Amino acid sequence: MIQNRLHISSFLLLLVTLFCNPLVAQExxxxxEKSRLWxxxxxxxxxxxxxxxxxxxxxxxxxxxxxxxxxxxxxxEGFECGKRRxxxxxxxxxxxxxxxxxxxxxxxxxxxxxxxxxxHYTMVVTGTLNVAGTEKExxxxxxxxxxxxxxxxxxxxxxxxxxxxxVEPPKALFGLVRVEDELTVHFELYASTSNVNTLxxxxxxx
Numbered sequence: 001m002i003q004n005r006l007h008i009s010s011f012l013l014l015l016v017t018l019f020c021n022p023l024v025a026q027e028x029x030x031x032x033e034k035s036r037l038w039x040x041x042x043x044x045x046x047x048x049x050x051x052x053x054x055x056x057x058x059x060x061x062x063x064x065x066x067x068x069x070x071x072x073x074x075x076x077e078g079f080e081c082g083k084r085r086x087x088x089x090x091x092x093x094x095x096x097x098x099x100x101x102x103x104x105x106x107x108x109x110x111x112x113x114x115x116x117x118x119x120h121y122t123m124v125v126t127g128t129l130n131v132a133g134t135e136k137e138x139x140x141x142x143x144x145x146x147x148x149x150x151x152x153x154x155x156x157x158x159x160x161x162x163x164x165x166x167v168e169p170p171k172a173l174f175g176l177v178r179v180e181d182e183l184t185v186h187f188e189l190y191a192s193t194s195n196v197n198t199l200x201x202x203x204x205x206x
Contacts, residue, residue, distance in 0.1 A: 035187075037186070041183045050086070076090075076100055093168070093170045094131065099132045107126045121144040121145075131167065134165040139158075157187070
């Protein structure tokens with residue numbers, strides 16, 4: 001089983017924005033018990049929710065020489081919808097045997113605002129999302145609050161259409177049950193950071 005590590009690229013950028021020093025790297029520690037990533041959708045008969053439980057992440061933090069490079073891969077068969085049949089339908093719809101992961105690559109963040117009274121940040125994150133072999137650029141808003149102990153809670157959501165990724169919404173019972181095209185992706189992440197000096201031996205810190 002892939003280790004459940006909820007390192008979301010947009011959240012890493014938030015932490016860099018909050019704590020960044022070009023000579024200091026950030027070690028990210030996430031509370032995996034509290035953090036969540038899930039999908040919500042509906043059909044002509046009910047609503048459903050599927051929680052993502054398996055992740056792999058590749059992270060190259062920003063430094064003096066390079067910009068941040070982050071990718072998150074979500075295991076398709078790591079989604080849990082609460083019912084075995086729903087799980088199987090989702091895996092088949094997303095062609096998990098051919099495309100076992102959904103991947104997100106961070107590009108940039110815009111429209112960063114901050115409310116001093118509440119330590120509340122808002123921003124718009126841009127990246128590329130690859131679903132079932134089709135890649136699209138997406139944007140989504142993210143909100144974050146900085147707690148007194150230095151930890152951060154970040155939340156956000158975005159709505160996607162399966163057909164935009166050449167995915168046909170599933171049907172059941174000879175077409176009597178039809179899943180709607182739109183899915184909403186939600187995340188709620190909790191994390192803290194610690195600084196690690198990135199200066200090479202022999203270099204002087206200003």
